[in-house]
Amino acid sequence: MMKPHRKRRLTFILFIVLGLGATTALVLFSLSSNINLFYQPLDIAQGKAPTNVLIRVGGLVVPGSVQRSDEDLNSRFQLTDNAECVWVSFNGILPDLFREGQGIVSLGKLQENGEFVASEVLAKHDENYMSKEVADAVKNAEAEAKARDKKEDLCSPK
Amino acid sequence: MLPEIGNLALAFALGMAVIQFIVPLVGLANNQWRLVLLAKPAAIAQFSFTTLSFVCLALSFYWNDFSVAYVANHSNRELPVIYRLGATWGGHEGSLLLWVFLLAAWTFAVTSLSKSLPAMTRSTVLAVLGGVSVGFLSFILFTSNPFDRLLPIYPLEGSDLNPLLQDPGMVFHPPLLYMGYVGFSVAFAFAIAALIEGRVDSLWARWVRPWTQAAWMFLTLGIAAGSWWAYYELGWGGWWFWDPVENASFMPWLIGTALLHSLAATEKRGVFKAWTTLLAISAFSFSLLGTFLVRSGVLTSVHAFANDPVRGTYILIFLLVIVGSSLALFAARGSKVSVTGWFNFLSREFLFLINNLILAVVTITVLLGTLYPIITELMSIEDMSVGEPYFDTVFTILMTPLIFLIGIGPIINWRSHKMSDLIKRTRWAFAASIILAFLQAFMAQDRSLVDQFQIFIGIFLVFWVIILNFSDWWKRSYRGKSLTGLFRRVSLSSMAMYTAHIGLAIVTIGVVLSSNLSIEKNVRFGVGDSHDVAGYEFRFDKMSEVSGPNYDALRGYFTVSQNGNDIAVLHPEKRQYRASGQQMTEAGIDSTLTRDLYVALGDQLPHSDDWAVRVYVKPYIYCLWLGSILMALGGLLAMMDKRYRKKNRIIKEDADE
Numbered sequence: 115m116m117k118p119h120r121k122r123r124l125t126f127i128l129f130i131v132l133g134l135g136a137t138t139a140l141v142l143f144s145l146s147s148n149i150n151l152f153y154q155p156l157d158i159a160q161g162k163a164p165t166n167v168l169i170r171v172g173g174l175v176v177p178g179s180v181q182r183s184d185e186d187l188n189s190r191f192q193l194t195d196n197a198e199c200v201w202v203s204f205n206g207i208l209p210d211l212f213r214e215g216q217g218i219v220s221l222g223k224l225q226e227n228g229e230f231v232a233s234e235v236l237a238k239h240d241e242n243y244m245s246k247e248v249a250d251a252v253k254n255a256e257a258e259a260k261a262r263d264k265k266e267d268l269c270s271p272k
Numbered sequence: 273m274l275p276e277i278g279n280l281a282l283a284f285a286l287g288m289a290v291i292q293f294i295v296p297l298v299g300l301a302n303n304q305w306r307l308v309l310l311a312k313p314a315a316i317a318q319f320s321f322t323t324l325s326f327v328c329l330a331l332s333f334y335w336n337d338f339s340v341a342y343v344a345n346h347s348n349r350e351l352p353v354i355y356r357l358g359a360t361w362g363g364h365e366g367s368l369l370l371w372v373f374l375l376a377a378w379t380f381a382v383t384s385l386s387k388s389l390p391a392m393t394r395s396t397v398l399a400v401l402g403g404v405s406v407g408f409l410s411f412i413l414f415t416s417n418p419f420d421r422l423l424p425i426y427p428l429e430g431s432d433l434n435p436l437l438q439d440p441g442m443v444f445h446p447p448l449l450y451m452g453y454v455g456f457s458v459a460f461a462f463a464i465a466a467l468i469e470g471r472v473d474s475l476w477a478r479w480v481r482p483w484t485q486a487a488w489m490f491l492t493l494g495i496a497a498g499s500w501w502a503y504y505e506l507g508w509g510g511w512w513f514w515d516p517v518e519n520a521s522f523m524p525w526l527i528g529t530a531l532l533h534s535l536a537a538t539e540k541r542g543v544f545k546a547w548t549t550l551l552a553i554s555a556f557s558f559s560l561l562g563t564f565l566v567r568s569g570v571l572t573s574v575h576a577f578a579n580d581p582v583r584g585t586y587i588l589i590f591l592l593v594i595v596g597s598s599l600a601l602f603a604a605r606g607s608k609v610s611v612t613g614w615f616n617f618l619s620r621e622f623l624f625l626i627n628n629l630i631l632a633v634v635t636i637t638v639l640l641g642t643l644y645p646i647i648t649e650l651m652s653i654e655d656m657s658v659g660e661p662y663f664d665t666v667f668t669i670l671m672t673p674l675i676f677l678i679g680i681g682p683i684i685n686w687r688s689h690k691m692s693d694l695i696k697r698t699r700w701a702f703a704a705s706i707i708l709a710f711l712q713a714f715m716a717q718d719r720s721l722v723d724q725f726q727i728f729i730g731i732f733l734v735f736w737v738i739i740l741n742f743s744d745w746w747k748r749s750y751r752g753k754s755l756t757g758l759f760r761r762v763s764l765s766s767m768a769m770y771t772a773h774i775g776l777a778i779v780t781i782g783v784v785l786s787s788n789l790s791i792e793k794n795v796r797f798g799v800g801d802s803h804d805v806a807g808y809e810f811r812f813d814k815m816s817e818v819s820g821p822n823y824d825a826l827r828g829y830f831t832v833s834q835n836g837n838d839i840a841v842l843h844p845e846k847r848q849y850r851a852s853g854q855q856m857t858e859a860g861i862d863s864t865l866t867r868d869l870y871v872a873l874g875d876q877l878p879h880s881d882d883w884a885v886r887v888y889v890k891p892y893i894y895c896l897w898l899g900s901i902l903m904a905l906g907g908l909l910a911m912m913d914k915r916y917r918k919k920n921r922i923i924k925e926d927a928d929e
Contacts, residue, residue, distance in 0.1 A: 122617065130629070141637050141666055145644070148662035152655040170657065182877060187796055187884050206794050207874035207884045210507075210855045247655060 150221060154251035156258060158224065159198035165224045171200060171232075172219040172248045176269045180214060192269050193218070193230075195248075197255035199269035204232040211237035217248035275340050278328025279419040282369075285321035285376070286409040288314050292379075292402030296395040309391065311398040312383050318405060319380040326373040329418055330360045339426040342366060342418040348432040348851045350822035358443040359433045364567060364583075365418035367446060371563070372408045374447070374454045375401070382458060382483075389479060393465050400461035407590045415583050432851035435823070441501030445494060449521055452491025453559040456524060458483040459531065460556035463549040464598060467605040472549055477539035480552065482911040484535060485768075488528045489907030495521050496900030507857035507872045509792065509888045511896060514663040519642045520562030523635050527555040530631035537624045541686055543615065546606045547628070553602060557595045558635070564591050570646055616688035623681050630674045637666045668726075675733045675780060678773050679740040682766075698740060705735035716789060723788045730784030737777040745770045764913040772906025778899030785892040796877065797885040806889040808869060809833045815883075823847045823856075828883070830860060830871050842871045844885075859886075865898075867891045 152170045153163040163169060173193030180191040187206055192199045202220055212218060212235065222232035236245075292314035299307025329342075333356040338344040346359045346366070361370040379401045386394050412418070462480045466472045498521065503511040512518065531551040538548045564570075568584030615621035641658045648654050683689075683697055709732035713724045749761040759767070791806040802811045813829040825847040832840040842860030849856065859872040867889060874884030 125617075133629070134633070137633055137637070137670065140669060141640065144662045144665040145641070145658065148659035148665075150657050150659050152657070168659070184879070185796070187794055187874075207886060210857055210875075212875075250655070 152219075152247055154195045154255060155193055155198040155200040156195055156251075156255045158200050158228070158230075163224050165226055168221065168223060170219055170221050170247075171202070171224075171230050172217065172245065172251055173200070174217050174248065174252070175212070175214050177214040179269060193220075194269055195251045195255040195259075197258040200228070200230055202230045202232050202235075204235055206233075206235070208235055209237040217245055219245055219247055274328050274332055274335075274337065275419040275421060278325045278332070279417065281321045281325040281328065282409065282413055282417075282419070285318050285325060285372075286406065286413060288318035288321060289402050289405035289409055292318055293399055293406050294402075296399040296402075300392070300396065305391075308395045311395040311402070315376075315379045315383050315398045315402065318402070319376040322373050322376040322405075322409075326360075326369055329366060329369060330357060332419075333357065333360050336430070338428065338430050339421050339423060340418070341420045341422045344422060344427050344430045346430070346433050348430040348822065350851060351430075351433060351438070352821050354440075354443060355433060355438050358437065358446075361446050361450075362433050362437045362442065365412065365416045367450075368408065368412050368416055368567065369418055370446065371450055371454060372405060372412060374450050375405055375408065375457060378455055378458055379405070382461075386479075393469065393479075396465035396468055397458075397461040400464045401457060404457055404461075404594070407594070411583075411586055411590065415586055429851070432822075432849060435847065435849045435852065435854050435856040436505065438822075438849075439501065439505050441497060441505060445497040445501055447494075448490050448497055449494030452487050452489075452494050452528075453521070453524060453562065455483065455487025455490055456528060456552075456555040456559050458487065459552040460598070463552035464601065466549060467598075467601050470605055470608045472538070472545040474539050474542060477535050477548070478916065481532075481535050481539060482913075482916045484528065484531055484552075484555075485907045485911040488525070488532055489904045489911070491521070491525050491528060492900055492904045492907060495525060496897055496904075500897050503893075504859050504861055507859050507886075509859070509870050509872070509886065509890065511786075511893070514641070514660050516642050517566055519638050520565045523638055523642075524555050524558040524562060526631050526635045526638070527551060527558055530628045530635075531555050533624045533627050537621055541615070541621055543621055544624070544628075546602075549606065550602060551628070553595075553598045557591075557598075560587075560591045560594060564588060565642070615686070618684065618689045618691055618694065620681065620684045620686045620689075623677055623684060626677060627674060627681075630670055634667065634670050637670070638663065641666075672729060672733065675737060675776070678776065679733075679736040682741055682744045682769060682773070701736060701739040701743065704739060705732045708732075708735045719788065727784060727788050730780060730788075734777045734780050734784070737780075738774055741770045741773045741777075764909050765915075768906045768908075768910035768913070770906075771909060772903045775899045775902025775904075775906055778895045778902060780899070782892050782895030782897075782899060786890050786896070789891045790893075791889045793887045794874070795885050795887050796882050798880070798882045803887065805887045807834065808839075808889060810869075810871065810887055812883075812885070818845070820847065822851065823849045825858070826873070828860070828871070828873055828885075832862065832869050840869055842869065844871045844873045846873045846875075863894050865892075865894050868893045 150168055150170050152172065154171070155173050157163050158171070163171075171193060173195045176192035176194050176199060180189065182189045188203065189205075189208065190201060190203045192201055194200075202222075204220070204222075209218075216237055218235055218237045220230070220232035220236065221234040222230055224230050292311055295314070296308045296311040299305065299310070332340050332343050333347055334353070336343070336347065336349055336356075338347075342363060342365050343359075346363045347356055351359065359366070361367045379398065382394070382397060382401065386397075389397075459480050462476070462483070466476050495518075498518070499511045502513070503509065531548065534544045534548045534551055537543050538545055564584070564587045568587050570584060641662055645657050648656060679701070680694065680698060684694065709728045709730075712731040713728040716724055716727055719727075745758065745762060745766070748766065749758045793803070793805050795803050795805075797803065797812045799812050799814060802809055804810075809832065811831045811833070813831055815826055815828050818825050818827045825845040827843055827845045830842040830844070831838055832842065840862035842862055844860035845858040847856045847858060848854070857872050857874075859870055861871075862869040870886070870888040870890060872886040874886065876883050
């Protein structure tokens with residue numbers, strides 16, 4: 115026979131182990147389904163970004179690309195890392211600092227046809243500050259952009 | 273002249289802090305009492321110099337001295353006086369000066385309120401606090417000096433404070449939050465002193481409790497104020513984003529809450545001694561971690577303005593030294609703090625143990641979600657972020673059992689309790705909560721099944737906690753058969769416990785109902801148009817231009833009516849600040865206890881007079897702040913309990929706690 119206090123201690127430890135196990139499973143599960151990877155237009159052009167998965171895409175808003183609906187809050191615009199472009203469509207209110215040439219990050223899903231449907235559009239609250247991700251994206255794509263050197267027809271309207 | 277005085281005072285403060293840190297410890301090692309007793313005057317001198325320095329910076333703002341770089345970067349002649357005061361801590365250097373000023377203030381409070389402490393313990397506590405001050409004062413002086421001058425050529429006009437920070441919230445939120453952050457340093461210092469002396473007992477716990485309660489109260493208010501500020505100032509109606517900066521303040525709060533409870537068990541029953549000291553060390557370590565995250569610029573978030581690797585490295589090293597040395601001390605001496613007492617599965621001690629385990633695990637999951645993106649980025653694996661749903665899911669699931677236990681916590685006795693008695697005392701509350709929760713879920717029939725389920729669980733917990741806490745309070749106080757007995761016959765400590773628990777239940781109402789029942793619509797709105805949102809008719813009357821002290825704005829006039837009666841007029845604004853040219857959205861909000869009506873202007877749509885407008889109806893969101901204030905009130909009542917002010921003698925245990 116086990117002594118009562120030993121038995122109590124054992125039950126307690128079992129209880130803790132079970133609890134921690136369940137928590138670990140919960141954390142791993144919800145972590146794996148809520149990680150939003152960041153992609154830049156170059157990645158999307160190269161087919162590296164998955165479709166229909168929640169991802170983040172960042173870049174500079176291409177000047178002259180912003181189209182807004184006359185009836186509702188739908189808008190479309192292009193994002194670029196100076197190497198490639200991607201079309202983003204968004205139904206909602208654009209942030210205060212959204213403007214052409216500004217670096218933004220958007221959260222949403224890439225469609226089969228290559229268009230990115232955003233559920234959130236974020237711009238940093240500082241005129242001079244570019245989000246680290248966008249700055250890195252532009253830097254990453256620098257070599258590629260130089261190699262192509264065809265900025266004029268880079269972002270053709272669609 | 274003034275900035276030089278401030279700078280000099282800061283240098284003197286550092287000198288005093290070094291004395292306060294080293295001399296008493298040397299004295300202790302050599303049994304030289306004169307040296308040990310030097311801790312108190314050194315601490316008072318350090319406080320005076322730090323205060324002088326802080327006042328100098330505030331006055332530089334007041335007098336618009338733009339030859340000081342920090343002032344030039346964070347202020348402007350047009351900035352209203354109250355925001356100039358807020359601007360004192362509106363940037364990196366100033367907020368660190370606030371940090372160190374508040375640390376000195378807490379230290380000063382320890383010197384003047386610890387007459388009952390043995391001189392040795394008091395000196396050790398002051399020495400530890402001095403050590404922390406040394407770290408922060410040198411950090412300010414060598415890497416982030418707010419008094420650096422822009423000489424000989426300085427600007428005639430400052431470049432303005434970030435418009436986001438030009439808000440009454442900015443004046444209150446940081447000092448409250450920092451009071452909380454920094455306040456945990458006192459519990460930390462007591463824990464280190466206890467480990468050095470090898471003594472953790474009821475008396476020690478009784479010394480530490482009011483300090484911890486005070487810090488916890490300030491942190492609660494600080495977090496609530498920050499959340500309220502985000503809600504009305506950021507213009508998208510959210511009140512909690514699981515932003516790393518928010519998490520940085522939330523983690524010390526979670527650990528601080530665990531510490532409050534384990535201290536209670538240590539005082540009353542002499543259990544969890546080692547664990548309590550570890551929690552006291554952890555709470556302050558999380559405060560330091562928060563400071564590191566916010567001040568080093570490792571985060572890319574709205575709040576992180578500073579970006580300088582030297583600073584980050586310094587804080588990281590400081591953090592590692594403090595955490596490392598205190599954990600090493602704990603490893604060496606923690607085992608001396610032996611455990612006495614026993615308890616059953618169904619006992620208040622055991623509930624405290626579960627409470628502590630859950631809070632510790634929640635803290636770890638929040639920490640994981642916060643650091644994961646930084647770590648993967650450092651190891652350059654992938655660029656990613658952890659989405660809010662991760663935090664929401666894990667937090668809700670882990671907190672559910674904890675809140676359930678809050679209902680039975682006050683009823684259960686120390687040592688052991690009979691299950692049959694517990695069932696007898698809770699069955700009516702259980703049935704009533706189930707029925708009320710069912711009704712509330714039934715009323716939300718138009719919602720999805722998941723939402724209804726969440727409402728059911730949430731509202732069940734709310735009533736469960738409120739009914740059981742209140743009925744226990746009632747039962748203990750009703751012996752005098754009068755309503756005033758409710759406040760006279762129960763000790764302040766117990767009253768504090770009920771208040772804080774009921775406060776948490778009220779926060780839960782706000783969380784559950786505002787997240788599950790809010791109606792959020794983004795509308796294209798023309799002047800004269802009306803839109804129906806959740807039974808409220810929003811009418812856009814007109815748009816007019818207004819001027820503030822340092823901005824020009826477009827102000828919208830929205831009338832809200834229900835069943836034909838006008839019930840509110842909302843004035844959302846779109847501001848343009850003159851000095852920086854930055855745009856800000858100011859929401860128009862009408863609050864009552866049961867719902868908030870919220871309107872925020874997006875932008876004017878091209879080729880039309882239409883505006884993009886956010887129109888939100890948020891039920892019970894007011895409960896968030898109301899409940900937080902009740903929780904903080906609980907902290908206040910707890911530290912006012914008479915027994916903390918009794919002199920250094922053994923006090924008979926209160927039978928009812």
